[in-house]
Amino acid sequence: MSRVYNFAPGPAAMPLPALERASSELTEFGGAGMSVMEMSHRSKMYLEIFERVKARFNQLMGVPDGYTTLLLQGGATAQFSAAPLNLLGENDQAAYADSGNFAHGAITEARKYGKVVIAGDSSADKYTYIPAIDQTKLTGCKYLHITTNNTVYGTRWPQLPETVDDVPLVADMSSNILGEPYDVRRFGVIYAGAQKNIGPAGLTVVIVRDDLLGKARPSCPKVMNWKAQADSDSMLNTPPCYAIYLAGLCLDWLDAQGGVAGIDPVNAEKARMLYEAVDESGLFANPVKPSDRSRMNVVFTTGDPDKDESFRKEAARAGLVNLKGHRAVGGMRASIYNAMPVEGVAALVAFMRKFERG
């Protein structure tokens, strides 16, 4: 077996022990005579898997009483629509921070369903920093939406914004959920596509404070209706059964690393190593305001598209793959989620230094 260091932004590297376990259970699970993929989602055996995965997620994330966790399909993109459909009446307004391309995508969807107030915006500066929130814009808003980590531009909110008048914080946490500690009590809603830090693509996790359930407008599609999904324990229709099972194996791996408290310093160290390599180099540069740098997606460039291309090609030959930056940014992006080991980052840093020496 030959595994590369995969710096993809998502779907992304998954922990090898989780993949090996899945491989050993692929054709037959737990004496059932069938794969998890072949089980009814309502069977006793599958329901046990489902409840165990949900409990593991809640434990790792520290989801307190008074919140409901949903395991859904549709990706974070479906939640761009679900958030306004569940929280806004037709004449209501919500505040959004425009901090990156997915944040912008969430705004575009929300505008279809209600009035959007932009409470912070770094688009004019190519999203190279996290915008300050103008508190005065929050009055009368049903929620404030932020994207805790901006996957494309490589920024992260260093502190969560304060809100006023109990305006709940709704967060797209797709690219740094479970990568660092968050106090769920600070949020009204958290949602995330699984394919970076939770497991494979296909699963979307939504955590909703219970008082925010039951406010959906009548036209909200029932699969997007958080209350309807909560009432049927996320089984209003067929859930992404196998993705949930695989996420469970990845979450067990995270638990064995000491959970979020255990992985947090490792992630901090990986990011420190990479930014140090970029900052010390005379070849590579990172455009992000230092205090707002992402710990999950490190963007860098030589400033010369041809040189960037040769860097990526040579890196791939050295087993360091998927380093291409998003088309909106160019250059390189190293996504270093939980499953990327320190050794992978050390190998990338060594390669960067070698490339620079020529």
Ligand SMILES: Cc1ncc(COP(=O)(O)O)c(C=O)c1O
């Ligand atoms: C922060 C963020 N939000 C939303 C999305 C879109 O997620 P999905 O493809 O699960 O709909 C992504 C995907 O990369 C993301 O990084």
